[in-house]
Amino acid sequence: MTDQLQQVVSAVRELVPPHDLLAVYLYGSATTTGLRPYSDIDVFVVVRRPLSGRERWGLTERLLGISGAPGRPVELTVVVLGDVVPWRYPGWQEYQYGEWLREACERGEVPVGRAEPDLAVLMRMVVADGRVLAGPPAGEVLPEVPGEDVARAVAAGVPGLLGELAEDTRNVLLTLARAWVTLDTGEVVSKDAAAGWALDRIPGEPRRALEHAREVYLGEAEEDWGRVGPGRVADCAAYLAGRVRELAPSTG
CATH class of the missing domain: 3.30.460 (Beta Polymerase; domain 2)
Structure with missing residues (x-):
């Protein structure tokens, strides 16, 4: 570097x-x-x-x-x-x-x-x-920067992230996890820390996609979304985005 x-x-x-x-x-x-x-x-x-x-x-x-x-x-x-x-x-x-x-x-x-x-x-x-x-x-x-503006910013990024899911899967899932952490705790943390936090809170099948994203990010696995399955990727992204929307500040 x-x-x-x-x-x-x-x-x-x-x-x-x-x-x-x-x-x-x-x-x-x-x-x-x-x-x-x-x-x-x-x-x-x-x-x-x-x-x-x-x-x-x-x-x-x-x-x-x-x-x-x-x-x-x-x-x-x-x-x-x-x-x-x-x-x-x-x-x-x-x-x-x-x-x-x-x-x-x-x-x-x-x-x-x-x-x-x-x-x-x-x-x-x-x-x-x-x-x-x-x-x-x-x-x-x-x-x-006020915390409410940080919250508005991470919520505003969700639609764009979902639009990039197929071409940038690892980064999108990790960034959605970080957005969830930020809105829930007020902290901006690393992507792997965010994934670890989110994995403790995600139920069932959607976990596997985020686990793989974190493993690849840390250099612990080769990127292979075919092995994870597109359905699990989509479900994971939808779950994370849903948690972000629930916590997003009102724009009204």
Whole structure:
């Protein structure tokens, strides 16, 4: 991870002038449970003004070369300080690159700013466990996101997750489990910890799909959803999504 992380930080420093770059943080499993076989390298960047077109292109081109095989996937998120301080939901995300965007980026599409509910979850993680790569500690830069906004964000993500179940089964099941944990306890935990918590509460057949997702995530099994069975996968996703909807805050 070290070489890739250094490359990411170098790319940010080279493309964003020092007076505009406020902070860079490593967060996620790298700073909590430790990287798992399928973990991303999660990097969060705070800047003082919106990125220029040249900076977006440059970041995208550099990340296409840094992220993914033979190394780890990189997820890099950029926010403008004035867009998140004071905090308002949904937060404005200035830029984000992840491997799910690779094909679009290789076609010449460049990530643009957008209102992003999930930014509430990311910022909660950065403030709680972010490791400084540049700038002040995260708690001195970013606000504490209210728990109700974190809850709204994880609930808002459920429809999109279910739409990706067939193509990204492991990640969808683990993320739904984490959403359930967050809504029930108020905590944002690692995916394997969330699966362990949820497995203690799931009855019967749906358990097997989440067990397999956790085993694969931890590197204890090869991914084989045919062995689990599509019916069990669908039942597990429906059960987890149902628990999330039951606990989701009212939008009325």
